[in-house]
Amino acid sequence: MQNKSIEISASCCLVGVKDPKRRLFDGLIALPEGTSYNSYLVFGNKKLALIDTVNPGFEKKLVRNINAVAKLKNLDYLIMNHAEPDHASAIPYIFLQNGKVKLVTSLMGGEMAKRFYNIPQERIMIVKDQERLDLGGKTLRFIEAPMLHWPETMFTYLEEEKVLFSCDFFGAHMSSAVFDNEAFNLEYHAQRYYGEIMMPFRPMAKRAMEKIADLPIAVIAPSHGPIYKDPPRILEQYKKWVVGETKKKVLLVYLSMWGSSKKMIEAMTKVLTEQKIEFVCYDLTASDIGDIAKDLVDARALVFAAPTVLGELHPVASFAANLVKTLKPPLKHAVFMSSCGWAGGAGKNFKEITAALSLDLVKELEIKGPPTAEDLEAVKSAGLALIGKLSAESEI
Numbered sequence: 001m002q003n004k005s006i007e008i009s010a011s012c013c014l015v016g017v018k019d020p021k022r023r024l025f026d027g028l029i030a031l032p033e034g035t036s037y038n039s040y041l042v043f044g045n046k047k048l049a050l051i052d053t054v055n056p057g058f059e060k061k062l063v064r065n066i067n068a069v070a071k072l073k074n075l076d077y078l079i080m081n082h083a084e085p086d087h088a089s090a091i092p093y094i095f096l097q098n099g100k101v102k103l104v105t106s107l108m109g110g111e112m113a114k115r116f117y118n119i120p121q122e123r124i125m126i127v128k129d130q131e132r133l134d135l136g137g138k139t140l141r142f143i144e145a146p147m148l149h150w151p152e153t154m155f156t157y158l159e160e161e162k163v164l165f166s167c168d169f170f171g172a173h174m175s176s177a178v179f180d181n182e183a184f185n186l187e188y189h190a191q192r193y194y195g196e197i198m199m200p201f202r203p204m205a206k207r208a209m210e211k212i213a214d215l216p217i218a219v220i221a222p223s224h225g226p227i228y229k230d231p232p233r234i235l236e237q238y239k240k241w242v243v244g245e246t247k248k249k250v251l252l253v254y255l256s257m258w259g260s261s262k263k264m265i266e267a268m269t270k271v272l273t274e275q276k277i278e279f280v281c282y283d284l285t286a287s288d289i290g291d292i293a294k295d296l297v298d299a300r301a302l303v304f305a306a307p308t309v310l311g312e313l314h315p316v317a318s319f320a321a322n323l324v325k326t327l328k329p330p331l332k333h334a335v336f337m338s339s340c341g342w343a344g345g346a347g348k349n350f351k352e353i354t355a356a357l358s359l360d361l362v363k364e365l366e367i368k369g370p371p372t373a374e375d376l377e378a379v380k381s382a383g384l385a386l387i388g389k390l391s392a393e394s395e396i
């Protein structure tokens with residue numbers, strides 16, 4: 001049974017939908033637990049507002065949920081915090097059934113609403129940073145939070161009840177729980193989501209966190225996953241993540257066709273284990289890249305191992321290296337290890353791909369065929385050199 005209306009504060013209820021079967025987002029991100037598209041109704045004494053809508057295909061369910069607690073034809077404002085289709089694509093459907101509702105959004109949001117959804121100019125109301133909208137006894141305040149993760153993004157704040165509608169920010173792809181205290185493994189999903197969606201925009205995320213630092217917040221109502229009745233639970237995490245605070249932790253990522261690169265990775269994990277260094281290790285042929293994104297959020301070092309194929313880094317490893325680059329993690333150090341048959345080339349390719357990250361490449365090892373005892377000693381030395389660097393550093 002979909003949540004028809006769940007009260008999240010005195011004058012606000014959840015009318016969004018759950019999508020537990022969805023398995024992929026943006027053609028890239030695996031969703032092990034599906035997701036939800038949270039949409040909220042806010043009741044003032046005079047005006048009724050809807051905050052964000054839902055993914056294509058869920059329009060009718062949204063309208064059913066709205067009509068269970070209010071009348072869609074009485075809707076005065078539709079607040080669009082973000083123009084991405086998972087939150088905005090139901091706008092035309094709502095507008096077709098309600099001829100008076102106004103779309104309330106940022107300047108850039110207005111442009112996108114026209115281009116993406118053919119919303120006519122006269123039905124768009126542009127709001128500026130910190131502008132207020134009176135609903136009669138209830139006030140919505142708009143807080144510009146650009147590039148989280150599109151240029152038009154903003155937050156909406158229900159002043160009287162201290163509810164922050166943060167859209168994608170503070171989200172998690174989960175469908176099982178409505179509130180944070182009911183969610184199993186929430187920290188895992190929230191970190192995974194942050195790594196995939198928000199980490200590339202760390203400077204903007206930091207700015208947004210500073211902007212809301214003094215805002216009294218009783219509830220955080222994001223557009224995906226659980227609603228936080230305990231806001232510090234997610235705020236404390238984000239405070240660390242947006243400044244790029246890392247742990248003394250190593251992320252190992254590898255791909256191996258015939259076991260040579262894998263043997264080097266095994267030698268590396270042996271050193272890390274002996275030296276009691278926290279690490280996580282992913283085999284690219286059997287891992288979910290969402291987990292790699294999650295561990296990139298707080299790992300201080302990356303150990304990457306993969307062979308040369310057709311003169312370059314193995315294409316699957318190349319994809320992973322590109323992903324690491326585009327997610328812009330706060331990594332400091334790296335070790336690259338590779339095996340080739342004759343001329344190699346993987347190392348050159350890895351360095352080109354990750355150049356923009358300015359990583360301290362502690363060691364690059366390219367061997368031919370399976371590793372010899374001497375090669376494995378070299379891996380051990382590289383591991384010890386890496387550990388030396390990690391141990392000398394503070395958290396950031």
Ligand SMILES: Cc1cc2nc3c(=O)[nH]c(=O)nc-3n(C[C@H](O)[C@H](O)[C@H](O)COP(=O)(O)O)c2cc1C
Nearest residue numbers: 257258259260261307309310311340341342343344
């Ligand atoms: C499809 C394929 C293409 C390859 N292309 C190259 C190449 O262009 N240059 C090279 O030096 N080795 C090449 N090799 C050899 C591998 O790099 C070598 O077997 C390596 O030791 C494999 O490491 P692994 O055991 O970690 O998979 C190729 C191997 C395969 C299977």
Ligand SMILES: [Fe+2]
Nearest residue numbers: 082084149168
């Ligand atoms: Fe989005």
Ligand SMILES: [Fe+2]
Nearest residue numbers: 086168223224
């Ligand atoms: Fe979203």
